[in-house]
Amino acid sequence: xxxxxxxxxxxxxxxxxxxxxxxxxxxxxxxxxxxxxxxxxxxxxxxxxxxxxxxxxxxxxxxxxxxxxxxxxxxxxxxxxxxxxxxxxxxxxxxxxxxxxxxxxxxxxxxxxxxxxxxxxxxxxxxxxxxxxxxxxxxxxxxxxxxxxxxxxxxxxxxxxxxxxxxxxxxxxxxxxxxxxxxxxxxxxxxxxxxxxxxxxxxxxxxxxxxxxxxxxxxxxxxxxxxxxxxxxxxxxxxxxxxxxxxxxxx
Amino acid sequence: xxxxxxxxxxxxxxxxxxxxxxxxxxxxxxxxxxxxxxxxxxxxxxxxxxxxxxxxxxxxxxxxxxxxxxxxxxxxxxxxxxxxxxxxxxxxxxxxxxxxxxxxxxxxxxxxxxxxxxxxxxxxxxxxxxxxxxxxxxxxxxxxxxxxxxxxxxxxxxxxxxxxxxxxxxxxxxxxxxxxxxxxxxxxxxxxxxxxxxxxxxxxxxxxxxxxxxxxxxxxxx
Numbered sequence: 001x002x003x004x005x006x007x008x009x010x011x012x013x014x015x016x017x018x019x020x021x022x023x024x025x026x027x028x029x030x031x032x033x034x035x036x037x038x039x040x041x042x043x044x045x046x047x048x049x050x051x052x053x054x055x056x057x058x059x060x061x062x063x064x065x066x067x068x069x070x071x072x073x074x075x076x077x078x079x080x081x082x083x084x085x086x087x088x089x090x091x092x093x094x095x096x097x098x099x100x101x102x103x104x105x106x107x108x109x110x111x112x113x114x115x116x117x118x119x120x121x122x123x124x125x126x127x128x129x130x131x132x133x134x135x136x137x138x139x140x141x142x143x144x145x146x147x148x149x150x151x152x153x154x155x156x157x158x159x160x161x162x163x164x165x166x167x168x169x170x171x172x173x174x175x176x177x178x179x180x181x182x183x184x185x186x187x188x189x190x191x192x193x194x195x196x197x198x199x200x201x202x203x204x205x206x207x208x209x210x211x212x213x214x215x216x217x218x219x220x221x222x223x224x225x226x227x228x229x230x231x232x233x234x235x236x237x238x239x240x241x242x243x244x245x246x247x248x249x250x251x
Numbered sequence: 252x253x254x255x256x257x258x259x260x261x262x263x264x265x266x267x268x269x270x271x272x273x274x275x276x277x278x279x280x281x282x283x284x285x286x287x288x289x290x291x292x293x294x295x296x297x298x299x300x301x302x303x304x305x306x307x308x309x310x311x312x313x314x315x316x317x318x319x320x321x322x323x324x325x326x327x328x329x330x331x332x333x334x335x336x337x338x339x340x341x342x343x344x345x346x347x348x349x350x351x352x353x354x355x356x357x358x359x360x361x362x363x364x365x366x367x368x369x370x371x372x373x374x375x376x377x378x379x380x381x382x383x384x385x386x387x388x389x390x391x392x393x394x395x396x397x398x399x400x401x402x403x404x405x406x407x408x409x410x411x412x413x414x415x416x417x418x419x420x421x422x423x424x425x426x427x428x429x430x431x432x433x434x435x436x437x438x439x440x441x442x443x444x445x446x447x448x449x450x451x452x453x454x455x456x457x458x459x460x461x462x463x464x465x466x467x468x469x470x471x472x473x
Contacts, residue, residue, distance in 0.1 A: 059374055079382060086380025096371035100394050100471045110379035113389065144472040155375075162379055 008071055010035045010166055010197050011056060016065035018051060025051050026062065027221040033166075036195045040208040040229070043218035044244055049201040050093075052218065053170045056199065057088040070165060086114045089159025089167035093174050095151040097143035103130065103154050104139040107161045115162065122161075129157040133187050149180030156187055166197040173204055203248065209233065217241045254436035255446045265428035266450050272342070272414040272424055273454075276349035277407055283350060284357025288395075289387055291362055302358070309355035314348075314416045321348035322420030338423070345417035353410050360402040364395030369473075397469045404462025408455045425450060 011033040018026040025048045033039055041049045054060040055067060058074050058081060067074045069088065075081040097106050107126035111117040117125075130136045133153035135146075143151055152172055159167050169188065173181045185207050192198060192211040202208070208215055208229045215232040217225040217240075225238045233249075236242045255262070290302035309317065321344040325331040333343040368391050376390040396403075415426035423431075429447040433440050 057378060059377065082377075082380045082382045084380075085378055088378075090375070090378035092371060092375065092378075094369075094371050096369075096375035098372060098375065098390055099473050100397065109389065110381070113385055114380040142472060158375075158379065 007035055009033060010037075010070055011199075012066075012068045013052075013055070014066050014068075016055065016062050016067060018055065018060065018062045025221050026055070029065070029223060031216065031223060033197065033199060035165075035197055037213045038192045038196075038198045038200065038211050039214050039216055040212040041199065041201045041216045041218055042203065042205075042208065042244075043224075047218045048221040049218050050170050053168050053199055053201050056166075056168055057085050057090055059090075082114070086110065086162050087165045089162060089164035091152070091155050091159055091167060091169045091172045093171040095143070095148070095155050095175070097151055097154055097158070099143055102140050102142055103135060103146070106143070106154060107158050110158065110162050126157075126161060129160050130154070133157045134183075147180060148176045149183045152176065152180075152184045153187055156184075156191075160191075166199070167191070169198060169200040169202065171201050171203075173202065205233065205248070217244070219244070252439070252442050254432060254439040254443055258432055258436075261428060261432070262425075262446065262450070265423060265425045266454070268342075268422070269411070269414050269424045270454070272346060272349065272417060272422070273407070273411050275346045276353060276414070277410055279346065279350035280353035280357050280406075280410070281403075283354035285361060285392065285396075287354060287358035288361035288365065289392070291358065292365055292387075294383065306355045306358050309352055310359070312352075314352050314413055315419055317352045318345055318348040318416050318419050321345065321351075326420075338421070341420050342417075342422055345414075345420055345422045349410065349413060349417065353406060353413070356406050356409070357403065360399045360406060361392070361395055363402070364397075364399035365391055367398045368394045394471050397466075397471050400462055400466035400469060404459060404466070407462070408458055411454050411458065412451065 009032045011031070013029050013031045016026055016029040017024070029052060041052060043049055051060055055062050056069065069084060075084055097103075098109065101109065104123060104126050107129060108119070108122040111122040111125065112119060127136060127139060130139055133156060135150055135154055135157065138146060138150065143154070146154065156167075172188070173184050176184065181204070185204060188198070188200070188207065189211045200207070200212070212229045215227055215229050216223055217232065217236070217238070219240050225232065225236060225241050232241070233245065236245055287302050287305060290298040291306070293299060322341055325347065326340060326344045331344070332340055334340045372390055372394065373386055376386040381389065414424055417424055418427035418430070421427070425447055429443060432443050436443060
């Protein structure tokens, strides 16, 4: 609790900069995410959205600036970093389920190896989570035997199995066939409704409208505009945001 | 042909020694090679440097030199001793040489296997909080090893044949025994030669088939 009695924010990025060689991918990023908040990051490709998402669990390092998670600066390496990552779930564009492990093993590996749960307990909870995302019947299959939408729902269950304080979604539906997008979005909308803190990089405007508390528009490595979904989609202030919206909303 | 039958117990013992040399060196090389591969992909530059230097030195030195170094350098000069029996001692020294040499090839095969594992696998493992060594042990190496079963089979076949170099320090494996039989059965050099060649084929051919079968069976489907 801070002095004024409000819960402190979960994530604070302050003056974050990052370069890939000569490319300045993150420029003076300042962003605060509160507990229970759902932040959707949108913007043109190559604008730094995924990189921003990946800095929060330090899959990408930053050149300057600070990132704090739950009041602590991100650990640089080793066990402290592993502990941080265990508290921040991540769902990738390409699912990245462990290819040599069954669906259930994918969900129980973290709880057993990182949290020290017994196999029985981890499997009980793993099955619950798989049932919840409607994959219970496929628990003994391998990832390659599932459709993209099913794999991505398993990936969400895998993240949830760690009881994370937050989940990062890095374009979770971009690699899916169109008919499978909704089943994944439905799970995400459910999570948002339950109060999970989420950062979602996506092009799904429907999801942003329905589940987001805030939309962050990024272009050329900068946060150009932040607003509520309704205000952003109906009356974007910046030229770049208007231009971007006109390209994706007119058809 | 007569000699092959007469000397069968000797030949059988010689090939049994070849098999033991192969198994002992093969298992040690697999362990050492895996550790070396882990060193070569580690985030610590010192470990990477040691791994790279090891592989480059051992892979580019003729095996005969490695074995002779183990026999004379380790055995005679440095007085490394595993047994009071001279022949047992040279057997162990040759196993060290064969393991050390083969580990360099195992390391490179596994490193190639690590490169076949998509980067997303390791990222997902990091993202759930696995440490570097857990990531390697639980996610990356199991997939890498399964991708390189066929090349590891080729290395094992090469090792079976390479055990003949242990003859250089007097280990009485198959090839040295063959030479001894040439001397005692001068008239039957050709049959003896083909007998021993057949013995090696009997060891190598099923090994190759087993590893091909294993590589298909254990392949990771993506």
